[in-house]
Amino acid sequence: MNAPVKPELICPAGTPAALRSAVDAGADAVYCGYQNATNARNFVGLNFTPEEMEKSIRYAHDGGTKVLITLNTFPPSGNVQLWKDMVDLSARLGADACIVADIAVAAYIQKHHPDMRIHLSVQAAASSPEAIEYYVREFGVKRVVLPRIMTVSEIRGLVEEIPCEVETFIFGNHGLMVEGRCSLTNYVTGQSTNMDGACSPAACVKYERAEDGSMSTILGDYMIDRFGPEETAGYPTICKGRYKCDARDGGYYAFEEPISLNASTMLPELINAGVHAFKIEGRQRSRAYVKKVVAAFREAVDSIMAGEEPKLADLVALTEGQKQTEGALKTKKWR
Amino acid sequence: MTSEPKSSRLSGGPVGFPFAPPLPLFLLNPILKRIVHRIAAQNPDMFDRLGPHRHAYFLIDPVDMPLMLYLRPDPEALDFRAVNRRALPPHVARISGKFLDLLTLMDTEQDGDALFFSRDLIVTGDTEAVVCLRNALDDVDEPIAESVADMFGAPGRGALNFLRRAAENAQKRKGAST
The missing domain is CATH 3.20.20.70 (Aldolase class I)
Structure with a gap:
């Protein structure tokens, strides 16, 4: 060597x-x-x-x-x-x-x-x-x-x-993910990370704040995460969102964590x-x-x-x- | 037009803030106008990064100050003025944070994403417009905070150094408490 x-x-x-x-x-x-x-x-x-x-x-x-x-x-x-x-x-x-x-x-x-x-x-x-x-x-x-x-x-x-x-x-x-093969953004926004080059394009991202200080991240028509007032935030990508699924109780980072x-x-x-x-x-x-x-x-x-x-x-x-x-x-x- | 929720994390209001300008807006606004025209003249290319959002109005909300800033980064119709918190004009997006955090962003010492992750920076409204504004401001040659300080000579640079130290100390205190 x-x-x-x-x-x-x-x-x-x-x-x-x-x-x-x-x-x-x-x-x-x-x-x-x-x-x-x-x-x-x-x-x-x-x-x-x-x-x-x-x-x-x-x-x-x-x-x-x-x-x-x-x-x-x-x-x-x-x-x-x-x-x-x-x-x-x-x-x-x-x-x-x-x-x-x-x-x-x-x-x-x-x-x-x-x-x-x-x-x-x-x-x-x-x-x-x-x-x-x-x-x-x-x-x-x-x-x-x-x-x-x-x-x-x-x-x-x-x-x-x-x-x-x-x-x-x-x-x-x-x-x-399997890099270069991820179609999650495409599924929600119609734009392709791999062919258009934009994962979670900003035009499709919205942040909504509630009276209690919590913040929801919306991508396209979907809420992909909701952060409590004192919780740190992540990127507005589907792979870093929290979802309800059978495997866990409550919101769960089903793909990846921020x-x-x-x-x-x-x-x-x-x-x-x-x-x-x-x-x-x-x-x-x-x-x-x-x-x-x-x-x-x-x-x-x-x-x-x-x-x-x-x-x-x-x-x-x-x-x-x-x-x-x-x-x-x-x-x-x-x- | 965006909603105007209260921030619990970014709360506190102007009480006790040592840098809150006691100036009435009619005195402050000519200075802000001079600042924005100077920055625009020094950095004519920055507007290219704004694309269609150069015509948009942004609210910049230093949550610990008694006023907000209203910006239209359109080289053909520049507008930058202070506005009263109780009578907010129409805007496409609002960027909220503590004054010192917003200052360090303009001084290119802080990363906007990092402030967003820590929830010290809050963005509501048109996210794409805000991202364009961030990228435009980040691509100027001399940090905007420095350009503004230079406009006011030695007192301006002294004030910036004072504020930089205050921001550094605030960062250290935050680091120690997490």
Whole structure:
């Protein structure tokens, strides 16, 4: 087994200001996307115009930071042109890699931009050596972003078997499901997370407060949670809602709880497992979040690589529901 | 138009708030107008992120102050003024929080989602309009709180530093109590 490499810190940016904050806070790479359906964070008021992307790539490169462009949704059948256009644009602007989920998009990059690195998005949900080898062999994928369902020991085994780099999430939204296959939002709002790029679009979300201070979260025509006056809240997504079901009494988090992944205590193990890149989730978050989380993990990774005890900043205030977990990285029984 | 429920978590009212301006609104509003025009002139691109919501009216509700702020972020028809709590004008969305929390948001020191998760920030009305406003304000180069402070020279910057310390202390107290 080779000596562990220093993992790259891959940081989110939903706006040019957030990108600059990530670069200034020590990101090795920033991932971001355009204002359209090619981007799995296609939220209103967020993301980059082509002009903003061009300037942002220049800023990042001047600071020694790479830019990875998220083209990580699935084009509807027979309607791939937008994805092709965004690939061409990204190549023209000098992006360092495209993060893709769909094999048609990967095939287009391989054929028309053979020098462009392809990273396989978590949305592709590739976690077995056979699946990953297929993407590497057929499309020249250089890195796979692993789904958040694997333990560190499983990741270690995978790294030894596959012929490409591995990226794991270390902080942020802990929405597991079968990534890239979730249709819950589509069911309620008519918009597809995987093809339109918007999970729980804000236009479909409403918060209603009652006289007693409790708050209901409404998505489309459905109430998906109700928080007591002193309860912390979560994202307005169906997978983080509470429902009445036969299995439990009262409202129950039937899919997932509002909680964030925080793998800060597991960084040494992940480095020893041979992970090449650590990903921070949160393109929909503010630049204050980006600045704080990137700076904290920059310091932690640098300390570990220098053989020092990492200083782990307290990031719980930035977590969903003000709760955090090491998730499946530590155990499959994270709930 | 949104409903106006009482907040139990964000209660307290203006009593005992050390920064509550004793100014009558007719004196405050010209200053607010100057502020919003300055911010708009410095950051003309920010309005692009608002899309159709640039024509919307927002109520910004510092729950521990005796007034609310009324904002229309439309570069063609900017409007920013203080309004009386007892006579609220029509609005598409209302954003409520303690003054110091709202200040730290404008200072890009606080994450809006984190304040929302902790229930220190409350949003009612058109969620999409609020998200657009948040993204527009978050993408300005210089934090808005700093731009406003600079408009008033050394006293402005001194006041901002004072408020930043107060916000930091409030955060520490909150952290210690949880």
